[in-house]
Amino acid sequence: MGASSTPAWRLHRTIPSDTEVGSRLIDDLSMQMREHGWDERQIFQVQLAYEEAIVNAIRHGNRYSPEKTVEVVFICNSQQVRIEITDQGCGFDPGAVPDPTSDERLENPGGRGVLMIRECMSDVSYGKGGCQLTMVKDRSDLSIGHDDDQDDE
Amino acid sequence: MTQSCKIPGFPRTSEMQHYNRIVVNQHDEVAIVRFVDRRIVDDQNIQELGEELNRLVEQEGRRLLLLNFEGVDFMSSAALNVLIKLQQKAKAHGGSVRICSLRPEIREVFSMTRLDRMFDIRTTEVAGLAAF
Numbered sequence: 001m002g003a004s005s006t007p008a009w010r011l012h013r014t015i016p017s018d019t020e021v022g023s024r025l026i027d028d029l030s031m032q033m034r035e036h037g038w039d040e041r042q043i044f045q046v047q048l049a050y051e052e053a054i055v056n057a058i059r060h061g062n063r064y065s066p067e068k069t070v071e072v073v074f075i076c077n078s079q080q081v082r083i084e085i086t087d088q089g090c091g092f093d094p095g096a097v098p099d100p101t102s103d104e105r106l107e108n109p110g111g112r113g114v115l116m117i118r119e120c121m122s123d124v125s126y127g128k129g130g131c132q133l134t135m136v137k138d139r140s141d142l143s144i145g146h147d148d149d150q151d152d153e
Numbered sequence: 154m155t156q157s158c159k160i161p162g163f164p165r166t167s168e169m170q171h172y173n174r175i176v177v178n179q180h181d182e183v184a185i186v187r188f189v190d191r192r193i194v195d196d197q198n199i200q201e202l203g204e205e206l207n208r209l210v211e212q213e214g215r216r217l218l219l220l221n222f223e224g225v226d227f228m229s230s231a232a233l234n235v236l237i238k239l240q241q242k243a244k245a246h247g248g249s250v251r252i253c254s255l256r257p258e259i260r261e262v263f264s265m266t267r268l269d270r271m272f273d274i275r276t277t278e279v280a281g282l283a284a285f
Contacts, residue, residue: 051194107241109237
């Protein structure tokens with residue numbers, strides 16, 4: 001974590017391959033983000049990235065195996081949120097995930113979660129052969145998606 | 154299709170149908186669909202949601218659907234996949250799916266995934282109905 005005016009909050013949990021258990025963990029981080037003054041839009045983005053990442057770890061990484069666990073680390077202060085998720089699967093190559101926004105793949109499932117993680121967070125990196133995902137959100141990062149929304153024309 | 158009685162005024166509710174994940178009101182030719190869950194993330198709920206939405210098109214013959222997301226705080230990529238399949242089914246039956254009343258943060262998700270090219274998105278239910 002970089003320099004910060006408030007002490008960092010940290011949580012380290014090892015959870016079973018259960019998406020419901022995984023999803024519940026984000027409530028603690030969301031609460032800490034609010035206490036550290038993050039706005040609701042950024043909290044939503046971190047929730048979204050985490051939800052996609054934990055489901056990927058349990059579904060595609062551990063393949064819901066009751067023999068396997070997922071390790072989750074949250075670190076939060078007023079300037080930065082860091083999330084580390086480590087599964088016990090065979091890993092994957094994020095570079096091999098096709099672009100779900102291309103015209104030919106727009107209507108296909110798959111790849112959208114990885115895209116959403118990348119778009120919502122400031123920095124995303126994979127380690128341990130793709131079994132460990134590290135995501136960072138910087139408070140100063142206000143960008144997301146594309147700014148050409150034009151509804152009700 | 155189980156046809157509900159035509160009740161004067163707006164909206165006409167298809168009270169004969171039973172759903173767990175959605176609430177459906179029929180307005181002329183358009184089925185207005187609202188969602189029971191504030192967070193659409195649970196695997197089983199998403200599967201049930203997909204089945205209920207498919208039933209609207211395939212069994213009940215509703216071709217024009219307006220999905221009203223008022224009250225929905227959060228949805229995952231798995232939920233987006235359900236919407237994509239629904240759009241494909243509606244189009245195959247000569248209809249279409251439109252979307253309204255998205256929370257701004259979820260509207261951004263449609264933008265970042267470029268699914269706003271696939272769905273006509275309106276800010277309000279009135280605007281959504283007018284778009285058909």
